[in-house]
């Protein structure tokens with residue numbers, strides 16, 4: 001595994017003399033080591049900055065380091081910020097200003113002017129913050145005592161966002177077939193997306209996938225079938241259909257791994273030479289961290305891969321989702337989310353079942369096998385990336401998933417039921433006004449704050465719908481943002 005680390009760079013100046021600088025360095029090292037025990041990735045102390053050249057040198061090194069995923073600064077003492085300009089101006093890594101302080105309390109007896117000169121983050125961090133604001137730098141500011149759980153959690157989350165940034169910049173998406181005919185929201189400018197987000201989005205022929213499928217050996221299918229049996233309950237007698245999905249999964253995985261792709265899309269309108277729309281195959285690939293979007297939706301596929309990488313252990317509880325239908329009974333207003341087949345089992349409340357059912361839509365010669373389950377309960381978000389023409393907009397809505405209130409015995413797909421914020425109908429009004437798609441990424445472990453941070457680093461527009469959003473406020477916000485983003 002490639003090492004992933006974050007660099008801790010501390011601002012100071014020569015004015016204080018060697019003794020103070022040695023103390024600053026020792027404490028910064030101690031803080032980095034202590035914080036690394038609770039953070040998901042190591043925070044590595046790199047330098048105490050005293051000159052323009054020192055800033056520029058460490059930034060250059062960070063920019064070209066494959067292991068450095070983000071740049072964290074702090075000012076134990078005062079650090080005049082003109083010397084930071086040339087360095088910060090060329091910084092290409094995600095940037096977090098940790099406005100903290102070594103000591104928690106003001107020591108009543110001990111405090112004198114020496115103490116004040118050593119412990120002056122309160123104004124050192126303000127000088128440091130000004131220059132980043134003056135440079136219009138996108139960055140995260142986290143303020144608070146470094147040993148507090150809340151601060152550590154926010155720094156942890158920001159680190160996970162930086163993983164998502166790195167995944168985005170290296171993302172390759174394999175498209176089998178084009179977008180579903182005539183659909184608008186799943187379209188987008190692939191060149192602009194590559195410039196902004198780094199994604200390489202390209203197409204491969206369905207016929208080439210079928211050729212690859214025909215080459216899969218029985219032994220490979222047996223091994224994957226055994227894995228399915230371990231992880232899921234088999235609730236179908238059509239073992240041939242399940243084995244066919246295994247064949248599809250193995251072929252798609254081989255092609256993606258060969259090309260370095262971590263996401264893919266396909267469409268039921270182009271299954272030329274395939275007996276089944278990949279259902280179980282796609283679901284099991286998503287469980288392994290691959291992004292997916294149905295009907296050729298490569299944008300939601302890319303976002304699924306990225307948000308999975310930002311979750312627990314780099315493959316969290318995030319999935320391609322679609323708002324399908326509503327329950328509009330007073331006091332029981334919910335969205336029912338599902339897809340034709342392809343819902344990731346990372347959302348499942350219990351062990352998924354493999355079932356086979358007829359699928360009328362598309363060109364399925366045989367009944368496709370798929371995983372069926374109910375989604376977990378709990379707070380989460382849904383996210384949608386749309387192309388506004390000239391820019392990308394990321395819309396994130398807070399949701400609360402519930403145990404589906406109906407058993408829906410004849411619904412042959414995995415399902416999630418949730419309440420959108422601030423409530424179903426206002427939430428839908430806001431979502432539609434913002435231009436949010438029917439396809440989303442639903443996540444239980446990536447937060448709206450994380451997605452806001454990600455959008456800021458990628459320099460794309462962010463719209464947040466939460467419990468306090470009103471259509472009136474949102475309309476105004478969208479109007480202003482539209483003007484601002486046209487000027488950018």
Ligand code: MN
Pocket residue numbers: 294295322339439
């Ligand atoms: Mn769909």
